[in-house]
Amino acid sequence: GENVEQHPSTLSVQEGDSAVIKCTYSDSASNYFPWYKQELGKRPQLIIDIRSNVGEKKDQRIAVTLNKTAKHFSLHITETQPEDSAVYFCAASMNTGFQKLVFGTGTRLLVSP
């Protein structure tokens, strides 16, 4: 089955810096890659996603890139703010109709003022 690895496990940056979180997946049939943000004590929320027919997608300060050949995808956050502090999860799924996601192990991002 699919396996998703995520790095780093923790990331500390200064406010205004950029942050990059990287994930690799094992199954070349995976074609959907969402990113979730989980603030302390709250449920995970989808923040951005990308499908395998696209190489990059942006939404204001966040972007996701996908390299299908290397089977890795990354989350980029620019001009980080303290409210970006959270745990971020990447995930991957195949278009099986079940929409089953396999998640990475998470990255705790801490943005210091």
Place this chain on the structure above:
Amino acid sequence: DVKVTQSSRYLVKRTGEKVFLECVQDMDHENMFWYRQDPGLGLRLIYFSYDVKMKEKGDIPEGYSVSREKKERFSLILESASTNQTSMYLCASITSGMEGYTFGSGTRLTVV
């Protein structure tokens, strides 16, 4: 807004007890999922269901079972709770055409 409601936010149970975790969604979603979340391990899929009375094992089904008698309700059952099942349990639902899961607020289960 789609709502996914988990019946308990915190639960403390004794070893050997049979435990029921309930999840209800209000938007007629076909697919429902149970994950457990542990520090350093991320979210791991226990079971999922794609229709009433249909269920599929996820990556870590041992010690768990599920029930989906109605489309809106997906129950996770710990047949005989053990201390290694102490965890945060998250329910999620999705329907075709949606872009992401809607998660419940989670149930933090402690088995003593």
